[in-house]
Amino acid sequence: MSKCNVGDCGCASVPRSPGDSSANAPQWKPSRLDDVDCPTDAALVRNNLEPLDGVTGLDLALTLRTLDVSDHMHSPAAVDAALAASGELAPRIEITSAPLRTTLTIAGMDCPTEEALIRSKLAGMVEVAALDFNLVQRRLSVTHRPGALDAVLGALKAIGLEAKVEAGGTESAAPPARSAPMTHRWPMVLAGVTATLAEGVYWLNGGDHWIVLALALVSILSGGLSTYKKGWIALRHRNLNINALMSIAVTGAMLIGHWPEAAMVMFLFTLAEVIEAKSLDRARDAIRGLMELAPDTATVRQGDGSWVAMPATAVPLEAVVRIRPGERIALDGVVISGRSTVNQAPITGESLPVDKAEGDNVFAGTINEAGSLEYRVTAEASHSTLARIIHAVESAQGSRAPTQRFVDQFARIYTPAVFAVALLVASVPPLAFGGAWMDWIYKALVLLVIACPCALVISTPVTIVSGLAAAARKGILVKGGVYLEEGHKLATLALDKTGTITHGKPAQTDFMVLSGDANQAHILAGSLAVRSDHPVSLAIARAAVEMGWVLREVADFAAIPGRGVRGSIDGHVYQLGNHRLIEELELCSPEIEKTLDMLERQGKTAVLLADQTGVLAIFAVADTLRETSRQAIADLHSLGVKTLMLTGDNAHTAEAIARAVGIDEARGNLLPEDKLSTIESLLAHPKGGKVGMVGDGINDAPALARADIGFAMGAAGTDTAIETADVALMDDDLRKIPAFVRLSQATSDVLIQNIVVALGIKAVFLLLTMTGQATMWMAVFADMGASLLVVANGLRLLRR
Incomplete structure (x- = not known):
């Protein structure tokens, strides 16, 4: 069974894997338990079901009256019997195949x-x-049983909402829907004019007149029918939304004789909703702008050598595409001919164009500036780096940040509470204290107008989406609102060295032969090193090739994590590795220790070639610091973040690099599991904030996953980094981390401001209403004005 209930989370049901012992059993989903009303009933159900053999889990949602049972049974008979014993009968449906997930666009x-x-x-x-x-993008993803889509669409239509199935059912299949055009412009204009005239005639006449009633009625009918329709649908489904509350308030105002005010309130409400929808489109435009970066067509070489423009979505892998100066690149690929400079700012946030030549990667959505290029396509349009960025940003919108979860919970309580207060205000003073019925009913109607928490609830997703889009524009891909909201709490940041603080392209600087022929040592070391993907090994291999040596075949090659590599050449076993490996092989000596210490104090990485009897040669490799590392570390310190370098390199080299860039502490000779244990120890002794880890997203995966926030460097074009990191930096600029912290602080500030504004305005009007100073049209201005304020405030993040 699925372990999640409708409305409890956004995850999809996960079908059993083929290896599961119950994979061939029918899957059953109980329907509602209509008589389970309180914790006592729930406890009875649990007590009857939990002892059953084969039941592995229960998930009973009391508020929804639904029960999901995880079990290894081939029949639900035992579960049915246990439910019957507890006084419950739950009709079930059989799921004969895996549930489907369909994404709908709902314009309303x-x-x-x-x-x-x-x-x-x-x-x-x-x-x-x-x-x-996904409210901001007007998307709803529904996980349902096969054949149920028509029922879902029918249910949505029954509540007045038209839904459109997105192509392929995927969230990134279509740009976010814009607000429907204002096709009924003249009815809105008529509603505004007649409402204004009704107010004018009322004041000129000194009270109600049949003309006032006629004008008000025309205004309400021309501008408020949609609100009444939505309100009636909501009331039929026992939902107190803003349309229902506004319908009740306007109708109540008419019944107690406030016709001009009823007309003006309805017009202002409808007008404010139109303005709010247009304002929300700005947040949607932030994501739409990303989608429109890549062109729709690409010029592709055909089999006969000709070039034909074809849709980017139809271009296959390995196709050759030509790009002229000034054109946007349509697909990811590798350059096979030509030289140019490419503006990669839309993907990586780099401020300067990057030179591209044969063998370099290019990304969809970037701009070719100087020369012509031909490149081989390496990813289809739906799997390009840009497409993965868009998908990640959209997915991040669906993950509710802590503030949004709090706001949603508050909103569920707020509206019924205010509605109850309004009923008490309308009835208690007249009944208990002899107050005037009309006065207190009017005050209750004002309360209804401000009872909807729209401003409070919409402020959070708009702010989060704006922050996510602003980060993406800077080349910072944030995988969830929780990381954007809590990033400013970062107190300690651990950083890998190679490829993070340094360029990750070290060069061989020293060579010393201790035994045998020097040329032979170069050939053996190069033959082993070329089989490894570690930057230090590649530096040794590159030096051997540049010296013109012909490398040998290696048999039984094996990587030794955190130590080096091993292989057999011409029947002899050789090892190429670090100080730790030589010590474990018991091949170290005082003379070697002295040499290694000297190299390490110079900030160089020592690599030793050894056979079964002893060390043959020592190679020294040095990496260069990134120009941006010092500034990034200084910026982090100014933000109060403590820095710690974790590296598999020796302690002396680690300390030398740390001193050069200003890192607080350095720890060397660490294996991947050592980095993980270091992160765990930092988490076990928190210092009032979050713990982050920066690495390449692959080698440091355990530590990245364990940290509160994992940062992957240079993620452009890297599937693993984009998919696994909490925050992916699309290029190798460490300064993006302090930029992320500042954006997180700004996002948190805006969220707090919006909550204070939304709740503050409600509180002020509650006080004004109780003292008799608030009017209904003022309440509408306050309610919708608050919504517009918080939306505008959230959109400020896009300008950062």
Whole structure:
């Protein structure tokens, strides 16, 4: 069974793997337990089901009255019997194949009002396993059983929402929907004019007149029918959204004789909703802008040598594409001929163009500036680096940050609470204290207008999306709102050395032969090193090739993690590795120790070639510091972040590099598991903040995964880094980390500001209402004005 219930999370149901012992058993999903109303009933159900053989887990959602049972049974009979014994009968459906996940675009889903209505409608459907909302992009991903899509679309239509299935069912298949054009412009204009005239006639006449009533009625009918329709649908589904509250408030105002005000309130509300939808489109444009970076067509070489323009989505792998100066690159690839400079800012955030020649990578969405290039396609359009960035940003929107989870929980309580208060305000003072009914009913209606928490709830996703888009523009790919929101809490940052602080392209600087022929030592070391992908080994291999040596075949090659490599050449076993490897082989000596100490104090990495009897030669390799490393470390220190370097290199070299860039502490001779244990020890003794780790996203994967925030360097074109890191830096500029921390601080500040503004305005109007100073049209201005304020404030992040 799926372990998650509708509305509890955004994850999809995961079918059992073929290796599962129950893979061939039918899968069952219980429907609603209509009589489970309290924890006592839930406890009874648990007590009857948990002792059953084969039951591995229960997930009972009391509020939704749903039960999911994880089991290894081939029949639900035992579960049914246990439920019957507890007084429950749960009708089930059999899932004969894996659940499907379909992504829908819902043009009318603008705010939490619609999300709550959709949840209440779809949550009770046994065909639906999970819902995942993306309000800003107006997308809903539904995990459902096969054949249930029509029922889902019908349920959405029943609540007044038209849904469109996205091509391929994927979240990145289509650009985010824009607000529907204002096709009913004249009814809106008529509503505004007649509402204004009604107010004018009312004041000129000194009170109500049949003309006032007629004008107000025309205004409400021309501008408010859509609100009434949505409000009626919400009330039928027992949902107190803003449309329902506004419909009740306007109707109540008319019943107590406030016709001009009722008309003006309805017009202002409708107008504000249009403005709010347009404002939200700016947040959607941030993602749409990413999608529009890559051109739709590419010029592809045909079999006969001719060049033909064809859709980028139809270009196959290994095809050869030509790109002229000034054109955008349509697909990822590797240059096979030509030289040029390419503006990679849309992908990596680099401020200067990058030279490209044969063998260099190019990315979709970047701009070819100077010369012509021909490149071989290495990724289809849907799997390019740009496509993965867009998918990651969209997926990050769906993960609710801590503030958003708090706001959502608060909102579920706030509206019913204010509605209850409004009922008390309307009835208690007249009944208990002889107050005037009309006065207190009017105050209750004002409360209804400000009872919807739209401003509060919409502020968080807009702010998070703006922050994610702003980060992506800088070449910083943040994989979730939680990391963007909590990044400013970073207190300690551990950094790998090679490829992170240094360029990762070291060169051989020293060579000393201790036994045998020097030329032979170069050939043996180069033959072993060329089989490794470690930057230090590659430096030795590159030096041997540049010296003109012919390398030998290596048999039984093996990498020794954190130490070096081993292989057999001409029947003899050789090792090429670091100080630790030689000590473990018991081949070290005082003379070798002295030489190694001298090299390491110079900041060089020593690599030793040995056979079974002793050390044959010592190679020294040195890497160069990145020009940006010193500034990045200084910026981190200014933000209060302590820095720690973790490297497999020797302690002396680690200390020398750390001193050169200003890192607080350095630890050398670390294996991957040592880096992991270091991160765990930092997490076990927190110093009031988060622990981060910076690496290449592959070799340091365990430590990156364990840290609170894992940063992957140079992720452009790297599938693993983009998919596994919490934050992926698209190029190798460490300064992006302090930039991320500052953006996180700005995001957190905006979130707090928006919450204070939204709740503050509500609190002020609650006080003004109780003292009789607030009017309904003022409440509408306050409610929708607050929504516009928080949206505008969130969008400020796009300008950073």
